[in-house]
Amino acid sequence: MSNRSTARTAAAVAMAGTLALLHPAQAHATAIGSTPVAAFHYQVGGVTMKIPTGCLFTHIIRGGGTNITYQNAGVDCGFVGALNSGFCNWRIDFTYADTDNRRYRTSRGRTHTECKIDPMRNNGPQRLPRYGRACAHLNINGVRRVSQCHHITK
Template identity: 85%
Template structure:
């Protein structure tokens, strides 16, 4: 009886394994990247603000194929960077380009006049018409300061 039960269990497990190998797996992709924010100075109301080294601009994207289900970008600062007054008049934009590097869509963020040490933005899910790349850009006082991109491929 035990041998029969063991043979039946082994057959069931083997059949399930074969089915798992034959069924197409859902391909989900996650990409996370960070780019250092270079030190720079800018003016706010006649006051010079200095962004020191030690900050990273990170961009995360999740999805499948040309469908982006989640996208977020923001700044994290450590060491000396964590001591700065923050980023004032900041905006985070998301752009999408085809494989020829031609931008066909921009999701422009709101400009935030408050100063924040850790500006961050989520973007709505996207259904892209083309493979290519998705980028996030940090703008301070209307000037693009740093970008981080991920390639969207088959």
């Protein structure tokens, strides 16, 4: 492979990754998307916890049409974000809505009281009754902090 071909391939891969971050992915086979976690503060047992910038919430779906065979969501932190004390009292929920954005199903995760730098949750296979959106939501101390969604289309 020539250097020019390698450079074109690398540029195409970088562009595809950038586009994946900008628009909800279509869940024809596999959809992967990440959303930055905005910096925020919250209280745990009278102690102020700070989540700095540098973390991404990533949501992955595999399947086809309305059949989801695998679903996962979690947080990855780098740079300054990796230095935080973790996410305490966290929960990850998965929601499903139709094309009119009416939510018809929620898979509520368990609230984890421990502090974790990389909270993650898998969700079981789903056979959705209609097309629309599948979303993952990160809740900290009962407050939704970030969401990431994929369109489920024909």
